[in-house]
Structure formats: C-alpha cells, structure tokens
Amino acid sequence: MLQVDSEQVHNFKNRILQLSDVDVTRCIQCGKCSAGCPVAPDMEEMPNQIMRYIQLNLKEKALTSPMVWVCASCVTCSARCPEGVNIARVMNVLRRLCIEEGYQPGQEQVNAFNSLFFDNIKKYGRIYELGLIVQYNMKMMTPFKDIGLFPDMVRKGKISLLPHRIKDIGSIRELFQKSKRFIKG
Amino acid sequence: MTESSHHEKIELLTLSEVADVKGFVGNFDITIKTNPRYVNMSKCTGCGECITKCPSKVLSETDMGLGMRKAIFKPFSQAVPNVPVIDAEHCIFFIKGKCKTCEKFCPAGAIDYEQKETIRTEKFGAIIVTTGYSMFDISKYGEYGAGKYKDVITGLQLERMLDPNGPTGGHLVRPSDGKEIKNIVFVQCVGSRDEEKGMPYCSKICCMYTAKQAILLKDHFPETQSVIFYIDIRATGKNYEEFILRAQRNYGVIYIRGRVSKIDNLGDKLLVYGADTLLGEVVKMEADLVVLASAMIANPDAQNLARKLNIPYDTYGFYTEVHPKLQPVESITRGIFIAGACTFPKDIPDSVMMGSAAAAKTCALFAADELTVEPKLADVNIQKCVGCFNCIGVCPFEAIQKDVVGGRSVAKVIKTLCQGCGNCASTCRAGAIDVKGFTDDAVYAQISASFDEIEEREEHVAG
Amino acid sequence: MEIGYYPGCSLEGVSKEFDISLRKVCSLLDIKLVEIPDWHCCGTSPLHAFSQGLSYLLPYKNIQKAVETGIKGILVPCPSCLYSLCFTVEAYKNDGVIKNYLIHNTGFEYTGDLKIYHILDFLRDLVTLEALKNSIKKPLKGLKVVSYYGCLMRFHGIEIDDDEQPTIIDKIVESIGGEPLEWTHKVECCGAGLSITRPDITQRLLKDILDSAKRAGADCVTSVCPLCQSNLDMRQKGLSQASGNQYNMPVVYLTQLIGIALGAKSNELGMEKLIVDFIPTMKEKGLL
Numbered sequence: 001m002l003q004v005d006s007e008q009v010h011n012f013k014n015r016i017l018q019l020s021d022v023d024v025t026r027c028i029q030c031g032k033c034s035a036g037c038p039v040a041p042d043m044e045e046m047p048n049q050i051m052r053y054i055q056l057n058l059k060e061k062a063l064t065s066p067m068v069w070v071c072a073s074c075v076t077c078s079a080r081c082p083e084g085v086n087i088a089r090v091m092n093v094l095r096r097l098c099i100e101e102g103y104q105p106g107q108e109q110v111n112a113f114n115s116l117f118f119d120n121i122k123k124y125g126r127i128y129e130l131g132l133i134v135q136y137n138m139k140m141m142t143p144f145k146d147i148g149l150f151p152d153m154v155r156k157g158k159i160s161l162l163p164h165r166i167k168d169i170g171s172i173r174e175l176f177q178k179s180k181r182f183i184k185g
Numbered sequence: 186m187t188e189s190s191h192h193e194k195i196e197l198l199t200l201s202e203v204a205d206v207k208g209f210v211g212n213f214d215i216t217i218k219t220n221p222r223y224v225n226m227s228k229c230t231g232c233g234e235c236i237t238k239c240p241s242k243v244l245s246e247t248d249m250g251l252g253m254r255k256a257i258f259k260p261f262s263q264a265v266p267n268v269p270v271i272d273a274e275h276c277i278f279f280i281k282g283k284c285k286t287c288e289k290f291c292p293a294g295a296i297d298y299e300q301k302e303t304i305r306t307e308k309f310g311a312i313i314v315t316t317g318y319s320m321f322d323i324s325k326y327g328e329y330g331a332g333k334y335k336d337v338i339t340g341l342q343l344e345r346m347l348d349p350n351g352p353t354g355g356h357l358v359r360p361s362d363g364k365e366i367k368n369i370v371f372v373q374c375v376g377s378r379d380e381e382k383g384m385p386y387c388s389k390i391c392c393m394y395t396a397k398q399a400i401l402l403k404d405h406f407p408e409t410q411s412v413i414f415y416i417d418i419r420a421t422g423k424n425y426e427e428f429i430l431r432a433q434r435n436y437g438v439i440y441i442r443g444r445v446s447k448i449d450n451l452g453d454k455l456l457v458y459g460a461d462t463l464l465g466e467v468v469k470m471e472a473d474l475v476v477l478a479s480a481m482i483a484n485p486d487a488q489n490l491a492r493k494l495n496i497p498y499d500t501y502g503f504y505t506e507v508h509p510k511l512q513p514v515e516s517i518t519r520g521i522f523i524a525g526a527c528t529f530p531k532d533i534p535d536s537v538m539m540g541s542a543a544a545a546k547t548c549a550l551f552a553a554d555e556l557t558v559e560p561k562l563a564d565v566n567i568q569k570c571v572g573c574f575n576c577i578g579v580c581p582f583e584a585i586q587k588d589v590v591g592g593r594s595v596a597k598v599i600k601t602l603c604q605g606c607g608n609c610a611s612t613c614r615a616g617a618i619d620v621k622g623f624t625d626d627a628v629y630a631q632i633s634a635s636f637d638e639i640e641e642r643e644e645h646v647a648g
Numbered sequence: 649m650e651i652g653y654y655p656g657c658s659l660e661g662v663s664k665e666f667d668i669s670l671r672k673v674c675s676l677l678d679i680k681l682v683e684i685p686d687w688h689c690c691g692t693s694p695l696h697a698f699s700q701g702l703s704y705l706l707p708y709k710n711i712q713k714a715v716e717t718g719i720k721g722i723l724v725p726c727p728s729c730l731y732s733l734c735f736t737v738e739a740y741k742n743d744g745v746i747k748n749y750l751i752h753n754t755g756f757e758y759t760g761d762l763k764i765y766h767i768l769d770f771l772r773d774l775v776t777l778e779a780l781k782n783s784i785k786k787p788l789k790g791l792k793v794v795s796y797y798g799c800l801m802r803f804h805g806i807e808i809d810d811d812e813q814p815t816i817i818d819k820i821v822e823s824i825g826g827e828p829l830e831w832t833h834k835v836e837c838c839g840a841g842l843s844i845t846r847p848d849i850t851q852r853l854l855k856d857i858l859d860s861a862k863r864a865g866a867d868c869v870t871s872v873c874p875l876c877q878s879n880l881d882m883r884q885k886g887l888s889q890a891s892g893n894q895y896n897m898p899v900v901y902l903t904q905l906i907g908i909a910l911g912a913k914s915n916e917l918g919m920e921k922l923i924v925d926f927i928p929t930m931k932e933k934g935l936l
C-alpha cells in the first residue's frame with residue numbers, strides 16, 4: 001500500500017525542479033508522453049507513471065525504475081507534452097541521481113555501457129567503437145553477441161581496429177578530474 | 186430563426202455588420218454596413234434554379250471543406266432568408282466579366298450584379314452581442330496528421346457528415362476514398378488543455394458532443410464501433426453523467442483514459458498510438474476514421490467588434506463580463522449585453538440561458554422610467570474647467586463631451602456612460618474633475634490619516 | 649566558402665561514408681572544410697546520464713578548439729553531437745552557474761558568436777537550394793526516397809522545420825531531382841542508443857520504420873544521422889533472420905544522394921561501404 005506523507009510530499013519534486021528546471025507539478029497525467037514513447041511498449045512502467053512517482057514523492061520507485069534506464073533520450077515525450085514538461089530531461093536527472101545516491105540502476109546493462117563509454121572517452125578522447133563493444137560484451141558475459149556484424153564491418157572498412165587517441169589527451173583527462181558530478185542543485 | 190424573421194417587431198439584417206457605434210444607453214447610434222447580395226430579395230422566390238446552373242464550385246464553409254458549394258449559394262439548407270447570395274470572389278462574372286448564367290436561368294429576374302454596399306445609421310436603445318465561436322485549427326497537430334490526412338477530421342466535420350443534407354448525404358464514408366467506416370476513434374482535448382500547441386482551458390462542450398456523436402453513430406450505423414480517448418470526463422450538467430453512462434453501458438462505446446500521441450496513415454486505414462493510463466499500457470489500434478474534438482475558441486472577428494463597442498476581452502479573445510458571478514451578461518458599457526460563446530465556450534442550454542438573461546435584462550432596462558446609476562461618477566466643476574479637453578482623450582468610455590455654459594466651452598460628463606474610473610480626474614490639470622466619493626480632498630485626508638496612525642504607533646514604540 | 653568541421657566519433661568509424669560523401673559534396677560545391685584540430689568526443693547521451701559536469705565541459709572544450717582556429721561557423725553532421733553542442737551553448741547563455749563553471753574549469757570565455765550548423769540548415773541557408781539545383785549534373789530522376797529525420801532533429805536548437813511533419817530533406821531531395829514520398833516514420837526513434845543494451849527494443853523499432861518505408865514504396869531511405877543510418881543499415885540482416893521476412897532496404901546518407909546528383913563517382917562517396925547494397929538500385933535508375 002502506498003503511504004503518502006503530507007509533510008514530505010513536495011520534497012522530491014522540488015529537488016527535481018532544482019536539478020532539471022522542470023516542474024513536474026505541471027503534468028496532468030494525460031499519458032501522451034507514454035503513448036508516443038518508443039520503449040514504453042516493452043516496459044512495465046510508462047513515462048507518465050514516472051512523473052507520477054515524482055509528484056507523490058516516491059523517490060526510490062522513480063530512481064530505480066527500469067523505464068528510466070531504458071529511456072532512449074529520443075525526446076519524443078518532451079516534444080509532444082501538452083504542458084511543456086521536459087520529461088526526457090527529468091529521466092536524465094533521475095539516472096544521475098540514482099548513481100549519485102547509491103541506488104541500484106533499474107537496468108544494469110545500460111549503466112554498465114555508460115560507464116564503459118565514460119572510460120573510453122577518458123582513455124582516448126574519442127570513442128573506440130570496437131573496444132567499447134568488445135568490452136561491453138565481455139562484461140555482460142555475452143562475448144559472441146553482435147559477432148555477426150563484424151565480418152561486414154571489417155570488410156567494408158567501417159570499423160577501426162585500433163583506437164584513435166587525440167594528441168592532447170591530457171587536457172581531456174584534466175576535465176574528467178575537475179568535473180564534479182553535480183554542478184547545480 | 187424563421188419565426189424571428191417573420192416577427193413584426195424584429196428586423197433581421199443579414200450580410201450586415203456594425204461599422205460604428207456612438208452614443209450611450211437608450212441612445213445608441215449604430216452605423217450598419219450591409220454588403221450586396223446581388224440577388225433582389227423581394228423578387229427571389231427561393232427556387233434555387235440559379236444554384237443548380239452556376240458553373241463555379243468552391244469548397245463549402247458550412248461543410249468544413251468536406252463538400253462543395255456554388256459561387257451563388259445558400260449557406261445551409263435552413264438559411265434565413267431563403268434567398269441565395271453571390272460570392273463575388275468566386276463568381277466567374279465578377280472575376281472575368283463574362284458568364285451571367287444565373288441571370289439567364291432565374292425565372293424571377295432577381296439577379297442584380299449592380300447592387301452596392303449600403304451604409305445607414307439607426308438609433309437603438311440597447312445592444313446584445315452574440316458573436317458565437319470558432320473552431321481551433323487542428324493542423325497545428327502534425328503528429329495527428331491533422332489537416333493532412335483526409336480521414337482525420339473534427340467533430341464538427343463529423344456532424345456535417347451525419348446531416349442528411351450534408352456533404353455525404355448522411356452516409357458514413359471515409360472522406361479519402363469513399364469506403365465504408367467500421368471503426369471510429371475519437372480523441373478528446375485537441376487544442377484544449379494544451380499549453381504548448383493550443384489553449385490551456387477546458388473547452389467544456391467536447392465531452393458531451395463526443396458522447397452524443399458516438400451514440401448517434403451506433404444508432405444510425407449499428408455495425409460501427411467507437412472508441413474514445415479522453416483525459417477526464419467532464420459531465421457536469423443536468424443528466425449529463427447519465428448520458429455518458431448510457432453511451433458506455435447501452436451503446437458499447439469504449440472509453441480509454443489517455444491521450445493519443447500519434448496517428449499513422451496506412452492508406453486504407455489509420456493507426457492510432459495512444460495510452461491507457463489506468464492500465465499503464467500503451468495502446469495501438471486501427472481506425473477507419475479519427476475524429477478530433479477540437480476546442481472551441483473565440484471568434485477571431487469578435488475582437489474587432491469589441492473595440493468598436495468598448496468591450497474588454499481576455500487573452501484568448503473572449504469578452505469580459507462586468508462580474509463573472511453577479512453580472513455575467515453585462516458588458517462594462519451600460520446598455521451593451523453579451524451572451525453565448527463570446528464570453529467562454531458553452532453548450533446550447535447555457536447559451537439559451539445566457540441569451541434569455543440578456544433579453545430579460547434589456548426588457549428591465551427599457552421598462553424603467555428612470556435609470557439608477559452608481560453614485561461614484563466623475564463630476565466637472567465648471568468654474569474651474571479651462572476647456573482644454575484633455576479629459577476627453579483619456580476617457581475609455583467616451584463619457585465626456587464638450588458643452589457650452591454661459592458662452593464658455595467646458596467638459597460635461599454623461600452619467601450613464603461614466604464608470605467612475607477616475608482617469609479624467611487625475612488628468613485634469615485645472616483640478617476641475619473629481620470622482621464623487623473620491624474627491625482629491627477626501628483622498629488626501631485618508632492618506633494623511635493613515636500616516637498619522639503610523640507616526641502614532643512609532644511614537645508609541647519609541648516611547 | 650570556408651567553414652569549420654566537427655565530424656564527431658561516428659564519422660571516423662562506422663559512418664565513414666558520411667564523412668567521405670560530405671567532404672566530396674563540399675569540394676564539388678567549392679566549400680572548404682576546416683576540420684577542428686584535435687577535436688574530441690562531445691559526450692553524447694551515455695555521458696549525459698553519467699556526469700552533468702562533463703556533459704557540458706566536453707562540448708564546451710570543443711567550442712573552445714573551434715573558436716581558437718578563428719573560424720566563424722562550424723558544420724556538425726551528427727545530430728547527437730549537435731544536440732550536445734547546442735545544449736551546452738544554450739545553458740552557457742542562460743544559466744550563470746553553468747557559465748561560471750565552464751569558464752572556471754577551462755579558462756576560456758566564449759563570446760557566443762560561433763554559428764553551429766547541421767548539414768540541413770547549412771544546405772538551405774548557406775548553400776541555398778537554388779544553387780544546389782543549378783549545380784546538378786545527374787538528376788535523380790525516378791528515385792523514390794523517404795526522408796528519415798530521426799528523433800533528435802527536433803530538439804537540437806536550430807530552427808529546421810515543422811517538428812512532426814518536417815519537409816526540409818524532402819525539399820533537398822526534390823531539388824536534386826529525386827522524388828520524395830510521404831510516409832509515417834519521419835521522426836520516430838530508431839533505438840540506435842539501445843542497440844547494444846536492449847537489442848530487442850531496437851529491432852522492434854527498426855522493423856516499424858523499415859516496414860513503413862516499404863509500404864510507402866520507397867527505393868531507399870535517406871538519413872542525416874550516423875547513428876540512425878548505421879542502425880538501419882547494419883541490422884537488417886539480423887532483422888531478416890529474426891522475423892523471417894526479407895529486409896533489403898538501402899539506407900543512404902543524404903550527402904551520398906547529393907554527391908551522385910553532382911556527378912561524383914560512387915567510390916568517391918563511399919557507396920561500397922553501405923551494408924545493404926545501393927548499387928543495383930542506382931543501376932536500375934540509370935544513375936551509374
């Protein structure tokens with residue numbers, strides 16, 4: 001059963017407002033975001049429900065929902081929301097908040113991919129596609145996933161076998177050093 | 186309408202517009218511009234021969250672009266008077282100087298291409314303004330293919346299709362290919378409750394007309410199935426909730442709570458992507474026809490008229506009443522009443538109520554021998570008035586006129602027009618105008634009294 | 649004409665043919681591309697989800713590199729990079745906290761006069777469709793094209809067109825003599841971002857898009873996004889296997905189509921790198 005604590009009910013919503021400049025109070029729960037969301041048909045929850053969690057201060061539900069992690073950042077929802085709620089931006093903030101506050105991401109492989117991506121840029125300054133995919137598949141223990149794509153890609157010269165490291169990688173690593181996860185809120 | 190056109194005390198002026206309004210309650214001078222009909226009303230018998238023979242076809246406004254009309258036409262079948270009009274913009278004779286087919290075929294010799302617009306000024310005691318409404322332009326909804334997909338139509342267009350005299354002769358067929366219709370999806374709140382593309386307000390009538398149309402469809406075409414996507418059902422009138430329940434229980438209309446995000450045109454059918462927020466599921470369904478409940482908006486012409494009549498309007502263009510609860514049919518100008526959808530979307534019962542109220546208020550106004558006015562009116566001290574008439578320019582109600590007293594030009598306030606706003610009083614350099622009850626002296630006295638009080642309190646604190 | 653060029657990581661790897669064809673088209677139109685020296689990855693969505701600081705810092709540093717070359721405008725072919733760059737500039741302009749943060753951490757103060765173009769507004773506003781039309785050597789007569797804008801085009805801060813029913817690619821296709829078709833999936837997401845983590849979802853989205861293109865009767869899909877193109881092109885084989893239906897819809901970069909129309913040879917446009925072969929279609933239409 002859902003316990004709504006009237007004293008606290010605005011807390012999470014206000015935090016989201018602070019972090020994303022998006023006021024989820026505006027959401028009228030019409031469902032248009034969900035109706036157009038490309039990933040929602042495969043998910044247990046829909047974007048409008050995530051907005052609802054925030055409206056009712058259900059922080060943990062919002063932060064750990066797989067929907068939040070599978071969101072493709074396609075911004076279809078934000079573009080069509082009749083009340084101007086930038087749902088996609090909220091999704092982004094929820095993902096960051098989830099890690100920041102030590103919650104379990106609702107879809108571990110997305111988080112794993114993101115962190116490999118992060119390391120990849122840190123190492124080379126640019127994306128090393130082959131390395132990224134291979135590393136990811138190793139990490140997920142599915143070493144042969146996507147293997148069917150490789151012969152074509154190699155034959156057509158579509159993938160660099162070696163990474164390309166930018167010259168001034170030092171200054172990029174410096175940015176990684178300097179960047180705090182949150183600069184607002 | 187026919188009844189009123191025959192009433193001995195009612196003169197119905199069609200093709201006419203208010204060009205200018207002067208004067209005040211009981212004493213309005215209205216300049217009326219009547220546009221030419223190009224058909225002599227006293228000769229025409231209404232046989233319609235001209236319409237049949239006219240070679241120029243134009244998209245019909247009444248049929249919302251679903252059908253055609255001729256350049257000489259009657260706007261709709263029950264139009265009053267039963268006399269056609271020539272639309273000069275599309276008449277071949279007016280464009281090319283040749284044709285005159287209608288004149289040739291009119292057995293009554295009623296066609297008159299020479300008619301000119303006429304202008305006249307008449308006196309009236311009161312004015313009731315009922316501009317009606319307009320429909321929101323659905324083509325802003327690219328995600329619905331609105332304005333692009335022929336089988337995505339508005340509620341009003343469906344209404345026309347269901348009319349036996351309408352563009353499809355009352356048959357339910359797809360506008361795109363004339364094929365039969367089985368599955369109909371209604372989408373509510375299109376252009377309303379939408380701060381991004383439409384209007385923030387609830388358009389009020391759509392829940393009920395959508396339910397009505399769904400019931401009607403089932404009644405006339407039992408093999409059809411209607412599905413209605415809604416956000417909230419607002420059925421707050423007498424017997425309205427019962428009506429919705431009837432649609433659901435007796436007519437099998439399916440209500441799905443959620444907005445539609447997109448419509449795909451697959452050629453022979455439409456694919457609707459919606460959501461059922463009660464289930465938390467995405468809904469995808471096929472339809473032969475999609476009907477968008479587009480919002481009622483203010484008549485775009487109403488703002489022009491409002492400026493002539495001195496009626497304020499809100500950001501949406503709806504007229505503002507003196508008081509939304511206590512004086513809902515009065516405009517701020519005495520003797521000018523407002524009724525119907527010019528103030529906000531409303532359905533037929535509400536419009537009839539408002540119209541009746543405005544009529545009754547007018548009767549009450551005319552029945553009295555004297556007018557009572559608010560005491561807080563501007564008052565000119567003619568001794569002080571220097572006749573600069575700066576006040577005339579600032580009065581929003583045109584309540585100040587020039588007057589001659591003892592050979593001197595001075596300002597005069599028309600009591601029935603003045604609303605006591607005080608613009609003139611603050612503009613008058615000679616200090617000749619005061620608003621009764623708010624004289625300069627009284628206001629100064631109040632201000633210094635309140636300062637005295639503050640001083641006293643401060644002294645008290647200091648002491 | 650001279651313009652800065654930020655290719656982005658994809659155009660170095662999986663989407664090389666986008667880079668090749670873009671460079672060729674520019675040289676044929678007498679436009680000099682000045683590649684931003686030692687540019688780095690702009691971060692894109694995985695990073696946005698990871699670190700807010702970096703999601704602004706990386707694009708900002710690229711802007712710094714561009715400004716320091718003295719160039720006045722840059723061309724950014726990848727909508728995802730474009731989004732990161734525009735999003736950063738917007739935040740920099742409107743949000744004092746972010747502005748200070750960026751200046752503090754890079755020591756660089758941006759004055760806001762770098763113009764950022766995608767190839768679409770670049771073609772429309774700088775090259776102009778009129779000029780494009782006049783340079784055509786081989787009009788793409790009879791080639792039926794559906795334009796795929798992808799989901800990101802509508803949120804990148806550059807005024808392109810109508811969000812839901814855009815027409816700018818269609819107009820470009822028309823001006824090079826092709827036949828743009830109406831279809832239903834112009835702006836639907838292809839799920840490229842999920843192709844590694846949730847391939848099941850990506851496959852469903854791909855299928856919808858390709859089915860719609862087939863239904864419209866297209867000879868090819870044209871794309872302006874490296875992520876969309878590679879996703880739609882590379883994964884058709886897998887989709888055919890999984891669905892049991894044959895998918896063989898060429899997905900071509902708009903720059904490749906323009907290149908053909910400007911008279912470039914197919915190997916100068918990286919045509920051979922496309923996984924679903926476009927050569928037979930070109931032969932059939934007499935474009936080879």
Ligand code: SF4
Pocket residue numbers: 026027028029030031032033034047048051080081082083084085087
């Ligand atoms: S579209 Fe906007 S208003 Fe509607 S449910 Fe989604 S966030 Fe709420």
Ligand code: SF4
Pocket residue numbers: 033036037038039040047070071072073074075076077078087088091
């Ligand atoms: S941005 Fe995320 S939540 Fe919004 S429509 Fe796209 S996938 Fe769904």
